Amino acid sequence: MASRIRIDQNKASFVQSLILNSDNPEGIFETYADIVAFAAAVGKKYDYRSPLEHIAQEPSPISYDVFMSRGYDLLINVLAITAMGNLDVFSENGGHEDKINIFEQYANGGLSYLQEQLTGAIDYQERLLLLLNKERHNTNPTQEFDLSRFL
Template sequence: MSIEAKRLDDVRIRRPKQHDDLLLIFKQDKIFASNKNALVFAASLGFKKQQRQSFDESSEPIMLRIFDDNTDIPFIYSLALAETDDISMMTKNKFKEAVLIFEEYANGGLSYIRSVLDPATALVSLEAIISELDETNTEDMFKDW
């Protein structure tokens, strides 16, 4: 294993501790198969709603190897590119910065979900969020790209 690969393998994706209960609901109600999937969805929602929120306290981070190299990692890079409009964000030496952007949008997305979620009907609430997104013009999502 190269030093560069080892360095990236050491990366952990933080989970905002303030949303542990929400992630637990998603898991118990089988809405998402994993916390990783919930974070990817939340990051895309956070980006769409332009809710990027930093956080200090993290639960057990998710190892990078859990994230799919063909879908999740390119999404993390693309999110960072869309946020910064800086093509260098697509390089390995900027990956930790890209991860921070992903984490903060995931936190923002989880905060948005929390603001509209009825815990008794979590799946229905998420379906309503997705329906709302379908009704908006998603073609302009990356208009400034």
């Protein structure tokens, strides 16, 4: 598949600040695909979905095959199915591009949320762990069935 997952230009520097490499030893994620997949899950969790306005040149769009090789194609499919409310994403009439667009929108929304939450943080890893821990222990009385009691 020649499809590529794109990142919005206004999130590019934030995404680059999250990547772990020799220039950025404080980074959290090993690959851009990891960042985008995590952001898409966050976007779905908080129902933040926003279209991309300007496509970033750096980091360049990521091949869909990278997401498949890391097992994120399941996440892409589930997000598309829940967003569309049907299985049309598996049709041969352009369903693939629809699910890519939905995934990009959730990732963009999730990146916006993460960027807002991590603003001012010196150590992104510590702040992100605090956010995840807060979410883990968040008791939401509107939940019908709370699985956290089994942890």
